[in-house]
Amino acid sequence: MTSPSEKPSTIRALARLYPFAKPVLGRLVLGAVSALGASLLALSIPLVLESLVQGPIATGDVSALAWGAGLILLLGLLEALMVWLRRWFVLAPSTSVEYDMRTSFYERLQRLPVAFHDRWQSGQLLSRMMQDISMLRRWLAFGLVLLVVNILTILVGMALLFRWHWALGVTFLIVCAPLWYAGYRFEKTYGTLARRSQDQAGDLATAVEESVHGIRVLKAFGRGKHALVKFARQAESLRETEIDKAKAVGWIWFWLVLLPDIAFALCLGVGIVLTQAGQLQVAELVAFFAMATVLRWPMESIGFLFSFLLDARTASDRIFEVFDEQNTITDPTDPVTVAASRGALTFEGVHFRYQDAPASERDLLDGIDLSLEPGETMALVGLTGSGKTTLTTLPARLYDVTGGRVTIDGVDVRDLTLHDLRTHVGMAFEDSTLFSQTVRENVLLGREDLVPGSPEAERVLREALAVAQAGFVDELPDGVDTVIGEEGLSLSGGQRQRLALARAVAARPAVLVLDDPLSALDVDTEALVEDALREVMSDTTTLVIAHRPSTVMLADRVALLEAGRVTAVGTHSELLRTSEHYRYVISSLEDAAERRDEASPRTRPVPTTEEVPR
Known part of the structure; x- marks a missing residue:
């Protein structure tokens, strides 16, 4: 037929x-x-x-x-x-x-x-x-x-x-x-x-998912009716297609x-x-x-x-x-093994541009040369759009460079298997994502080597929670065995960030990449976390995006990004003395931090410094 x-x-x-x-x-x-x-x-x-x-x-x-x-x-x-x-x-x-x-x-x-x-x-x-x-x-x-x-x-x-x-x-x-x-x-x-109907059903599922995840925003702005009208329009299109099918x-x-x-x-x-x-x-x-x-x-x-x-x-x-989608980030044919990484992280002539970027536009990262010594903490600072977040996605190969290379201990990250690479590199994001699992499972997500329930797993869990100042988990109904809601939305933004930071710390990577993981914390809690992080980062190479001057103070050195290029590298005091643009960026960070701190009242008692493990 x-x-x-x-x-x-x-x-x-x-x-x-x-x-x-x-x-x-x-x-x-x-x-x-x-x-x-x-x-x-x-x-x-x-x-x-x-x-x-x-x-x-x-x-x-x-x-x-x-x-x-x-x-x-x-x-x-x-x-x-x-x-x-x-x-x-x-x-x-x-x-x-x-x-x-x-x-x-x-x-x-x-x-x-x-x-x-x-x-x-x-x-x-x-x-x-x-x-x-x-x-x-x-x-x-x-x-x-x-x-x-x-x-x-x-x-x-x-x-x-x-x-x-x-x-x-x-x-x-x-x-x-x-x-x-x-x-x-x-x-x-x-x-x-049939194809139109199934595609429209997918669009409708997306609309429902976005509305459920963004329900707080819709309620806060009183836009529930607007979302309903938009959803009804999509549902009507699907209904008309189904009628045509019938x-x-x-x-x-x-x-x-x-x-x-x-x-x-x-x-x-x-x-x-x-x-x-x-x-x-x-x-x-x-x-x-x-x-x-x-x-x-x-x-x-x-x-x-x-x-x-x-x-x-x-x-x-x-x-x-x-x-049929092409997977451009795959394991190499002949992988190299790094048994015990020292954590030396280097960006050599790194270029990056998104696949759909117009050819007339310059590369988002336009020739980055940057070296981090083992155990060194380096802060990335720059104005919005300078390429900070994009740069932090490259060590773990969330994206691949389009030019140059990123190395760990002199080995191109593309020569390591993804499993091996992501054992050596840990990440914590500003927009922290948690899973509908227990607190314990979320924090120990990156430690597949630990036996669940073992004394070692419990020790690692408790140390990571202490570093992240996440003692609030013991006040949850079932403590660390409490199943948190979808994407952690039952927790506050600061609580989610602290659990995400604990997850990165528990992984004990040789290289730790932090994309402004403390942005949702109040100033006192942030100070306690930073003190604990100094202890953790003493033997871990850390690349951290700084949106607060206090985060910059964690770093041994600071790299200043401008329009996809590193224009200055040095200590905080050196750059304050020699770079006018750096002074402008730090001034902008201070103003933003003051506004955010004024808008973030303290809601919990802050643990004393004695509670932080040393």
Whole structure:
């Protein structure tokens, strides 16, 4: 029912499921064989009816009639058994395929670079992960098997219709032939609508996710109604697309029901004429219509199954769009191993620009040369847009340089496996993200070497929490075993930042990258954290973005960034004396810090310095 130009693409799209379906292909085939057996048993019943009409019914032989009725009952029971076997064969394997696809999809999302996640909406990824993969599972278990079996049933049944008289078969075939053209038109229309619908469903999922995560902002600004209007507009677009899909399905169903009925009427007229002419017996005419009735359901189901096929094809396209995304940040072919990193971090002629940046724009990082000695703490300062945050993403390869290189102990970070590299490099971000797990699991996220619940794991946990001044966790309902809310939104911004900092400290990396991790803390708590961090950073190479003068004071040296370039490096006092731009930046940081401190009242008792481990 598809055009020659369309069929290869549909087959090719769905054939990509073969690696996932291969382990269970045997059971899927057995399911199809069972379904075909059920159809063949149904097709054999009209043949038995023909014998009954010609024999026992015509002669009045009651005993033979009873045997015939018993045979039909037996065929019906066997058909029901085959239907049960079909479901038994295919249901469990299809869920295995769904599981494998979903875990592979999730693994792919974990491996794809941050640049990919910058471009893709989370709702689109969620709809592919859940709805599209579930649709493919239902199609493998139901749609594919029945589509193949019903097409074979129609072909076998059509051939049997010619068994009684060629005129009846030709009449039925000619009247039903336009269904193939209707199917071709249906594919053209429905395929486009199916893709639009699934994409709109992804956009709608994104809107819901954004609204839930931003519920505090919407309530604070009284913009709930505005969000509702926008959501309703998107939901209405999806509704209109679904209506268009329903119209397309209704159109194909109209022809699938109408044409067989017309064929029945014409065949009845032809059959009466042939019977009167003595070319066809009444028993044969009864058998013909019984066979045509058996074919009614397979023919009517083709419209639904074909729309299911197109939905599955669209789902496959959407899923493999993600699988086909190029992963530019991968492990090297011949990785280098750094057993015990000293933490010497160097940026050598580093350039960076985003892939979609216009060619006319300069590189965001335009030739960075910077060296950090083992155990040294260096602060990055600069105005907004100078490239500070971008620079901190490069040591852990969240992004790859587009020119130059970043090295640890003289080894290019691209020559290390990602697992090895991220064992040596730890990060804490200003926008701290926590997971819907316990406090313990969040803090020890980077310590897969620790045995959960062991004394060593408890020691590391407590030290990290103390450094981050996160003693508030003991006041939570279950202490460190409290499951925090989604993304940690049940905690304050300062609490989330302290747990994120504790997570970075607990990882004990050779290189620690801090993207202004103390921005949400009040000045007293920040001072306590900074005192504790000095102890931690004494043997850790630390690169920290400073948005407060007090953070700058943590550093051994300071690097000044201007328009993607390091324009000065030195101690805080040296740069104050020699760089006018540095003095301007520090003055701006002081003004911003004063405004923020005035707007952040202290809400908790501040621990004394004796509570900080030394």
